[in-house]
Amino acid sequence: MINSHNSKAKIYWKKNIRIVLTLLTIWFFVSFGMGILWVDALDSFRFFGFKFGFWMAQQGSIFCFVILIFVYVYKMNKLDHQYDVDEVKDNFIPDDIYCPDKEPEE
């Protein structure tokens, strides 16, 4: 088991923060940026039948949010595996064997 205080854990945490900050920057850019702050400027571009700013505010940003979470999941699972902190080796009991009424055996 990894010791939380060692330097490997610190690097893992730093990389985690970097992933989160990068994705949140994009999150801010597509919603607050393109959907709110620069919406009027972007409206001068057409995107199919939409004004582009209007589309970002009402639909585009939501598509981006969904993609962002799935990218996060992919990156974090990879990072967890790389730093050996993932849960693959956890003694995980699947649903059909697990019986919540009984006290777990140590």
Added chain:
Amino acid sequence: MDVQTLTYIFVSVTFAFYIGIAIWSRAGSTDDFYIAGNGVSPLANGMATAADWMSAASFISMAGIISFVGRDGSVYLMGWTGGYVLLALLLAPYLRKFGKYTVPDFVGDRYYSNVARVVAVVCVLFVSFTYVAGQMRGVGIVFSRFLEVEITTGVLIGMAIVFFYAVLGGMKGITYTQVAQYCVLIFAFLVPAIYISMLMTGKFVPQIGFGSTLADGSNIYLLDKLDQLSTDLGFSAYTEGNKSTIDIFFITAALMVGTAGLPHVIVRFFTVPRVRDARISAGYALFFIALLYTAAPAVASFARVNLINTVENAEYKKTPSWFKNWENTNLIAWVDKNQDGKIQYFTGKPFNGKPEFLDMRGSEGQRKIKNEPTGNTNELYIDRDIMVLANPEIAGLPNWVIALVAAGALAAALSTAAGLLLVISTSVSHDLLKKIFLKNISDRQELFFARLSAALAIVIAGYFGVYPPGFVAQVVAFAFGLAAASFFPVILMGIFSKRMNREGAISGMITGLFFTVSYIVYFKFINPSSNTPENWWFGISPEGIGTLGMLFNFIVSSVVSSITAPPPREIQSLVDDIRIPRGAGASYHHVKS
């Protein structure tokens, strides 16, 4: 078959289905009752979270509001989805690793303080009760319009159903009924959307139809047509905003952060087995939510075009039956100001306030109202809440689609109500009784108290549904503002800062709460007449003030914690521990340790 018979069939079938699931998945222990024994698959949790989150407001009201305000409605679209990014990236995985039952549990343990725990419990109760009253009201409206029963009877039936599966099944029962409810509600929302999209634009996917040309051969884009119709009637163009940019910015942020801090949403991530499951189920949840949220603006614009085309300058006597049905439910009113027997629909209020109907009919057969008409030419009052429910009728869709929408609206309201009631009962039985007042009760007794408080909460919620306090609409701003200004900063700092201590967290929460509450109470209750942009701080409306409250919370908590003693060593290693996924599965079978 007529709409009413079909609605009865659809509603009874779905209700029977929910009850069946509740019996199959009843809870045996407090683990089951609070967090479904950690045994929910991420996909099921994603669907359950989507149903839990999408309430009567999302299903019934949101598209209606957007339909009337156009681009400014984006605050709800972005605000109520963008919060999931924050939840997935900043909170859900770590709270799952922490592995306890509730948000107050995390606050109490991380800040080694029962004061912090109690402040958190008070916020949870306030936020949840505010919310649940609105759901019961939604149930009442659907019953009274589509099944033509009294609102009271409707609310009682709704209470009985929720009582059955929330009290019996706890989180486990709720989770699986929510999965079923998600399927019902998304089907009920998308079928009419697809239908109308086909009729109006010839496109099968409403999200695409939204940006396409009209199918009437005019080769004009739907949104351009809508802009033109709106400006012709004196409204501002549909695709342009009216609110100030700073207000839109702050409201969106408050809704996003509030969403991430809502206890009934957070608690859903305690139900999955592992940290990686918590992450992916946030992704599934947002995907399922996005199916409705990207269709909603399309539905809003279709409904707006149809509405204007149907009512503007139409003779009252020739209006379709839906118009008179909704008039009979008090949600539409018409005053024939120029006595020409036709409906003139323009910008501005036809009269002040909500219509008060007299027991009389006018010359055209319309219901007379007591309100004094205003000086403008607009003659029509339409409650925004009817847009989604009336949309299939306005577009002339078959009866079964109308009945389906009624069943979907009930699914949306009931699933959210159940999730909220569970959070309320858990806060009482677990956070207050087990952790503070009755520390020695057994698991079985605690389960009994959990069921008892769920039952009590349903009765209170039902009371608010039958006798809705006039302030329900106003206090919704509270729910998000409070969640944003209180929970979010405290939980976030609890994970990302090891230095954040008890003193900082409590003073931050109290500052955020006090500031937000006083701002909202001042503008909504004490001095409502001054609730205008000129009087707001920096032009921020009470709906968006939670964002500023959150910033104050961050500042005060950081300053206070930096001048007081750091948290004890065991708390610092607790933080180290929740930052690493491995070991969460262990709590899956060692939950009671």
